Amino acid sequence: MGRATVIDGAALASALRGRVAEAAARLHGEIGTAPGLATILVGDDPASQVYVRAKGRGCADAGLVAFDVRLPSDISEAGLFAEIEKLNRDERIDGVLVQLPLPRQIDAHRVVGTIDPAKDVDGFHPVNIGRLWSGLPTMVPCTPQGCLRLLRTVDRDLTGLHSVVLGRSNIVGKPLAALLIGADCTVTVIHSKTRDAHEVCRCADILIAAAGRPGMVTADWVKPGATVIDVGISPAAGREGRSRVVGDVDFASVSAVAGAITPVPGGVGPMTIACLLLNTLLAACRRRGLADPAL
Numbered sequence: 001m002g003r004a005t006v007i008d009g010a011a012l013a014s015a016l017r018g019r020v021a022e023a024a025a026r027l028h029g030e031i032g033t034a035p036g037l038a039t040i041l042v043g044d045d046p047a048s049q050v051y052v053r054a055k056g057r058g059c060a061d062a063g064l065v066a067f068d069v070r071l072p073s074d075i076s077e078a079g080l081f082a083e084i085e086k087l088n089r090d091e092r093i094d095g096v097l098v099q100l101p102l103p104r105q106i107d108a109h110r111v112v113g114t115i116d117p118a119k120d121v122d123g124f125h126p127v128n129i130g131r132l133w134s135g136l137p138t139m140v141p142c143t144p145q146g147c148l149r150l151l152r153t154v155d156r157d158l159t160g161l162h163s164v165v166l167g168r169s170n171i172v173g174k175p176l177a178a179l180l181i182g183a184d185c186t187v188t189v190i191h192s193k194t195r196d197a198h199e200v201c202r203c204a205d206i207l208i209a210a211a212g213r214p215g216m217v218t219a220d221w222v223k224p225g226a227t228v229i230d231v232g233i234s235p236a237a238g239r240e241g242r243s244r245v246v247g248d249v250d251f252a253s254v255s256a257v258a259g260a261i262t263p264v265p266g267g268v269g270p271m272t273i274a275c276l277l278l279n280t281l282l283a284a285c286r287r288r289g290l291a292d293p294a295l
Contacts (some may be wrong), residue, residue, distance in 0.1 A: 001049070001057055001155055003218075003255050003256055004228070004254070004255040004256070004257070004258040004259055004260055004261040005154075005259065005260040006255070006260075006261060006262075006263055007150050007153060007154065007229075007260055007261065007262045007263075007267060007269055009146075009150060009247060009262055009263070009266055009267040009269065009270050009271050010267075011267045012150065012153060012270075012271060012274075013146075013270035013271045013274040014148070014270070014272070014274075016274040016275075016278065016295065017058065017061060017062050017277060019129050019273050019295045020062045020274070020277045020281050020295065021061065021062040021063050021065070021276050023281055023293040023295060024062055024063040024064055024119045024281055024284075025063055026293075027281070027284060027290075028063065030202070030290075031163070031288060032093070032189050034064055034065045034276065034282070035064045035065070035094045035095070035280050035281050035284035036064065036065040036066075036067060036092045036093040036094050036095070036280075036284075037055070037064055037065070037066055037067065037093070037094070037095040037096075037097065037124045037276075037280045038061055038066075038067035038068075038069055038087045038090075038093045038095065038096050039052050039055055039056070039067070039068060039069065039097045039098075039099060040069045040080075040084070040087075040096070040097070040098045040099060041071070041099045042066075042072075042073060042075060042080065042098075042099070042102055042106070042233065042269060043071075043072070043073030043101060043102075043103055044072045045072065045101070046222055048099045048126065049102075051070065051099060052099055052167065052223070054084055054273060055097070055276060056068060057183075058273045058274070058276070058277050059277065059280075060077065060277045062277045062281075064277060064280055065092070065107065065249040065263065067087075067092075067093060067212060069083060071083060072088070072107075073103050074103070075103075075106075076105065076243045077105060077106050077110065077111075079109065079240060080098075080102075080111060081099050081110075081114050082109070082195055084096065084098070084111070084114045084115055084239075085114070086117060087119070088115065088116040090162050092120065092195070094121075094280055094287060095120075095276075095279065095280040095283050095284075096115050096116065096119045096120065096121070096122055096123035096285040097122055097276070098111050098112070098115070098122075109177050112125055112126075113125060113126060113248055114122045114142075117139070118283060118286065118287055119283055119287075120139050120182070121139060121142075121276060121279040121280050121283055122139075122141060122142065122276075122279075123138065123139040123141035123142065123145075123175065123225050123279065124125055124141065124158075124170065124171070125139075129170075129175065130175070132175055132178045132179070133178045133190070135182055137277055137292075139273075139282070139283065140175070140179065140279070141171065141172070141175045142177075142272045142273075142275040142276045142279060143172050143176075143210075143268060143271075143272045143275075144172060144175045144176035144179050144266055145171075145179070145271075145275040145278075145279075146271030146272050146274065146275045147176055147179075147208060147229050147231065148180070148183065148266060149271060149275070150262060150271060151206060151227060151229065151266065154227050154259075154260045155227070157205070158180070158185050159182065159183070159184040159185075160184065160185070160186065161185050161187065161205040161206055161252060162185070162186045162187070162188070162203060162204050162205045162206070163185040163186065163188070163204065163205065163208065163212065164187075164188045164189075164190060164200060164201050164203070164204035164206070164207050164208070165180070165187065165188070165189045165190065165208050165237040166175050166190045166192040166193070166197070166201065166207065166208065166209045166211045166216075166217070166248070167189075167190075167191065167208075167209070167210035167211040167212070167231070168189050168190075169210065171240075172210040173189060173191075173210050176208060176210070176289060177189050180206075185206065186249075188200060188204070198221045201217065201221040201222065201223075202220075202221060202222065202223050203223065204222075204223055204226055205226055205227070206226065206227045206229070207221070207222060207226055207227070208224075208228075208229040208231060208246035209228070209229070209231060209247065209249050210231035210232065210248065211248050211276060212232055212234065212248065213232070213234075213248055214232065214234040214236060214246045214247070214248065215246065215247075215248070215249070215250045216232075217230075217248055217249040217250060218250045218253050218254065219250070219253035219254050219256060219257045221254075222254050222256075222257045222258055223258055224258075224259075225259040226256070226257075226258050226259060227258065227259055227260045227261070228258045228261040228262070229259070229261075229262050229267070229268065230247035230248055230249040230251070230261070230262050230263075230264050230267060230268065231247070231248065231268050232244050232246070232247040232248030232249070232264065233246075233247060233248075233264060233265070233269065234246055234248075245265055246264060247263075247264030247267075249261070249264075250293065251263060251264070278295060281293065281295075288293075
């Protein structure tokens with residue numbers, strides 16, 4: 001078997017961002033204002049600052065307005081709730097995103113529940129998660145949405161394929177399982193308590209690794225010809241002391257077995273940002289009673 005087809009997430013994300021920009025420009029012409037995304041950053045975590053800057057650049061490129069809210073790390077939970085409520089009421093803002101992780105004194109679950117579900121562009125509010133599992137229109141979490149879009153570039157029709165999701169987080173694993181069920185896949189979710197996890201993975205037509213364990217998935221975990229989506233992103237030492245990021249999949253060995261595979265970086269990450277921009281556009285349309293653009 002030859003080497004796997006590498007799924008170019010960066011190129012696919014760039015194309016989606018372009019379509020979002022075109023739709024945002026049309027919306028701006030119709031309603032006289034551009035979709036707005038507010039990002040709240042609590043504290044000064046370096047990684048979070050990088051993510052927030054990337055989202056701001058994405059907004060600028062797509063013709064969206066970015067509202068950058070910075071709050072001190074010692075803010076109280078009540079203080080953060082008050083800031084979120086201001087954004088919920090602000091008609092300029094269509095999407096509200098609270099950058100995780102949060103300081104210890106703040107309960108992330110309570111924070112998510114404070115965001116207006118109509119502005120919850122992360123798709124984490126219990127209302128939106130409930131609608132997702134019910135098969136109703138909703139805000140779909142960005143990383144799972146990006147994974148599904150990447151999968152459909154390999155197989156447009158996923159009906160009946162056995163999909164194994166490695167990881168059960170509320171951010172990726174669980175909502176991704178709901179999306180795959182909605183796509184008529186047969187879905188297995190693996191987690192830290194699963195027995196013989198590698199044997200289950202070897203039965204998968206689609207394997208999505210989102211466990212947060214660098215290099216966990218090796219060639220002997222993968223069914224020949226399977227599509228492998230690597231959601232993992234972990235820091236690792238590179239050449240000459242330079243830092244780099246690696247995924248949950250050992251790319252070198254797995255790419256010799258799989259039919260298609262995403263790289264890290266350049267796979268799921270760019271699609272996550274593109275889907276956030278898409279969600280902001282969708283929120284702007286839905287809040288005004290307009291139809292979703294077909295993107």
